[in-house]
Amino acid sequence: MTTTVPPASLSTLLQPSPGPVLALKQLVARLQRENSKIQELLASLSFALRTLNNLNQFFELIPLITSRVTEADATALVLFRADGQVRLEQLHCHASDQCPNIRSALETATRTLANGLANVDPTHAQDSLESQLDAQLAARIPPGIRFFGTSILVKDSQLRERGRLYIFTQAPTYDWSETRQHLMQVIADQTAMAIANDELAVKLRERQRLDRELEIGAEIQKNLLPSHCPEIRGLELAAACRTASWVGGDYYDFIPITYGQGDHNTIAQGRWGIAVGDVMGKGVPAGLIMTMTRGMLRAEALNGHRPSRIMQHLNRAMQPDLENSHRFVTLFYAEYNPQTRILSYSNAAHLPPLLWQARTASVRRLDTYGMLIGLDGRAQYQEVAVQLEPGDRIIFYTDGITEAENPQRERFEEFRLQAALRQACQLALSPDRVLEHIFTTVSQFTGPVKEEQDDMTLIVLSVTD
Incomplete structure (x- = not known):
């Protein structure tokens, strides 16, 4: 027997059950x-x-x-x-x-x-x-x-x-x-x-803190260096120090030996100490030793000692501290008497200053025997005097100038510095212009500096009368 299903009933059978559809929708929603x-x-x-x-x-x-x-x-x-x-x-x-x-x-x-x-387990030790x-x-x-x-x-x-x-x-x-x-x-x-x-x-905060401390250290060191050249009878002076980093190890100073013994005019006519030095190394440690050197040198100079005796006292006093820090100081110290135009000097293994003698148009080195400050507490130091004449020029400098390198790794060396000094003196440049001329000559030699070089310090002394 055949059963006939009404059309409406067939449609209903073919529709999906509402239960699974609802469950699927709920699953998707969840x-x-x-x-x-x-x-x-x-x-x-x-x-x-x-x-x-x-x-x-x-x-x-x-x-x-x-x-x-x-x-x-x-x-x-x-x-x-x-x-x-x-x-x-x-x-x-x-x-x-x-x-x-x-x-x-x-x-x-x-x-x-x-x-x-x-x-x-040893097999898993790694x-x-x-x-x-x-x-x-x-x-x-x-x-x-x-x-x-x-x-x-x-x-x-x-x-x-x-x-x-x-x-x-x-x-x-x-x-x-x-x-x-x-x-x-x-x-x-x-x-x-x-x-x-x-x-x-x-790390950034620590770097900022260190940068701030270095900035303060650089400011202190800058204040310890002469802010300007003093007035000394019969002399014209120019000086500059260019540090390679925030704090440098180069040092220069002008010390009025008659300080406190008269008015400004008396001091200008009295004896003056002129110093240039270099602490081995760069950065904060070198800057701290430079500061110590400055204080002790000034104390010795104001006591009226001769240059050789000052070097000896300074070496003995600083040797224990410098030996422990494995750093040493090169130092050139001179005393100038405006009344006689005599420059007495002693050298502790520093680069000898160069003297341009106007009378002979020649350059000579001002040097004496002496060991590094801090190397041997028993070291002895020599003292030499030179008579200066009007027109003479002296440059005091540190090794940052002579050791400056060009892209071919060649150094500037002393012979180029002597040539630059001769040229400046033959042109009768003022001390400020001599300073600028030498720094420009070094800069042209090195070209664009890609690597940090050493500190550069230069003092130019010109005898006027």
């Missing part, structure tokens, strides 16, 4: 809500990374957000400090019955690893810190709890392990899916970025 929630959480973490200045506040968010996006029972952030310490930084746990056990396992594992008491931590944690985590970890890698000069991000679950059906692994890695990368940014900020 997945969309979950995806939206995850996106919002990750966006919140990115916002915190940009806005939070306190790294600890950012660390507090990491386990919480990790737990939400991975649906884990507990989440922990463990950091490897630069000093070698392994530390449980943050733990977020809502599995109340196992929270104390998870915390205890983490603290014991990190403490054991940090103290170097981990019983690592395992990474992360592998050792995982092994320590696996040995202490309560049964029934599984954990998964993701590396926190920070790149500076190389890629370094800086921590571990863990999740814990008691659910037997929990799936460590590729999606959850990806989400964990995103959060770990954000954490690594926060660590790198914080360390960079610390």
